[in-house]
Amino acid sequence: MYCKDCGKELDFKNINNEGDIPYCAVCDKLHFPKVNLAMIAILSNQKNQVCLINQNNNFKYKVLIAGFIKPGETLEECVKREIKEEVGVDIIKCDYLNSHFYDSSDVLMVGFHAETNQLNLVIDENEVDKASWYDIDDVIGRMREGSIADLLYKQYYKSKRT
Ligand SMILES: [Zn+2]
Numbered sequence: 001m002y003c004k005d006c007g008k009e010l011d012f013k014n015i016n017n018e019g020d021i022p023y024c025a026v027c028d029k030l031h032f033p034k035v036n037l038a039m040i041a042i043l044s045n046q047k048n049q050v051c052l053i054n055q056n057n058n059f060k061y062k063v064l065i066a067g068f069i070k071p072g073e074t075l076e077e078c079v080k081r082e083i084k085e086e087v088g089v090d091i092i093k094c095d096y097l098n099s100h101f102y103d104s105s106d107v108l109m110v111g112f113h114a115e116t117n118q119l120n121l122v123i124d125e126n127e128v129d130k131a132s133w134y135d136i137d138d139v140i141g142r143m144r145e146g147s148i149a150d151l152l153y154k155q156y157y158k159s160k161r162t
Pocket residue numbers: 003004005006007008024025026027028
């Protein structure tokens with residue numbers, strides 16, 4: 001690991017309670033590991049339907065609403081903002097479901113279930129190609145098998161069915 005500021009190879013410095021933290025002796029700076037945060041949300045309505053969207057001209061697989069957290073924003077604020085931006089509804093509830101770490105990009109993807117009492121979806125055409133409601137029994141197979149969205153949905157579905 002190298003210092004992002006000066007390029008020197010990092011040493012480690014032992015910090016109480018935190019263990020060995022990468023340290024640049026030139027800059028006299030600790031480099032705590034950086035994690036990028038993103039959220040992904042299952043959006044449901046009061047008819048027990050779930051919102052799936054198409055993005056990037058991919059009409060083969062649907063996805064869930066997702067996005068990166070902006071500086072200064074909480075996870076819940078991001079869920080609320082992204083849902084409003086992408087499909088135009090307000091949420092009345094937001095619960096944590098699970099999270100998944102992508103090693104390749106140092107992204108922690110945090111999964112939520114959000115609920116709205118509005119049925120009319122108004123998409124942001126720059127970000128979303130299509131958005132529709134699906135009955136919860138009609139979702140499996142519409143998203144790419146094994147994707148984070150698919151795994152998150154299966155967990156949600158199981159909890160709704162037991
Ligand atoms: Zn440095």
